[in-house]
Amino acid sequence: GQQLNQSPQSMFIQEGEDVSMNCTSSSIFNTWLWYKQDPGEGPVLLIALYKAGELTSNGRLTAQFGITRKDSFLNISASIPSDVGIYFCAGQPYNTDKLIFGTGTRLQVFP
Amino acid sequence: DSGVTQTPKHLITATGQRVTLRCSPRSGDLSVYWYQQSLDQGLQFLIQYYNGEERAKGNILERFSAQQFPDLHSELNLSSLELGDSALYFCASSVLGTSGLYNEQFFGPGTRLTVL
Numbered sequence: 001g002q003q004l005n006q007s008p009q010s011m012f013i014q015e016g017e018d019v020s021m022n023c024t025s026s027s028i029f030n031t032w033l034w035y036k037q038d039p040g041e042g043p044v045l046l047i048a049l050y051k052a053g054e055l056t057s058n059g060r061l062t063a064q065f066g067i068t069r070k071d072s073f074l075n076i077s078a079s080i081p082s083d084v085g086i087y088f089c090a091g092q093p094y095n096t097d098k099l100i101f102g103t104g105t106r107l108q109v110f111p
Numbered sequence: 112d113s114g115v116t117q118t119p120k121h122l123i124t125a126t127g128q129r130v131t132l133r134c135s136p137r138s139g140d141l142s143v144y145w146y147q148q149s150l151d152q153g154l155q156f157l158i159q160y161y162n163g164e165e166r167a168k169g170n171i172l173e174r175f176s177a178q179q180f181p182d183l184h185s186e187l188n189l190s191s192l193e194l195g196d197s198a199l200y201f202c203a204s205s206v207l208g209t210s211g212l213y214n215e216q217f218f219g220p221g222t223r224l225t226v227l
Binding site: 031033040043045050085088090092101 | 220
């Protein structure tokens, strides 16, 4: 199945540090979404982006819709222990509602 | 809590068997989506229903089928199960089904299927 390229695959950081992850595609997307998934649970929507170049924040999270419509990044500032989890990007192609997910970034935060 | 409910939480069955996974969307949402999450394939779109009608198909096997009922809940039926069908199955819902913007998908807690 199709998956988007997401990097890094995993990150081990200290509490208080900033985090950056990105997602790239060979296709353009209508919408970019970022989700967080905890073990054994469903993905939780963090941020939705709808316009190329759009920069959107949700608390300590900031995400951008790439100008080429083929990429997106997510930044987390001043990380805390509850940020631990797997972060997924998801792109919505034109003329469809389905989502194509990235490979995920596993984040570990140490006190 | 996303408002999307799924039952059962866990399901253990044997190869060759058939199971049914159930999903209730958020109140007011007309679209239901099913996704499969496995270690090797990640999160993969299976199928979408909008207001009772099939809207889009993804990587869904012929052994799998789904439907959406008048009350908008959905069921995913998996038959002739194989070891490789072991995975997490998620249901998501959204307000619309018009391939448009502002149609965020909210996920349920998932059903973990183990085929022995």
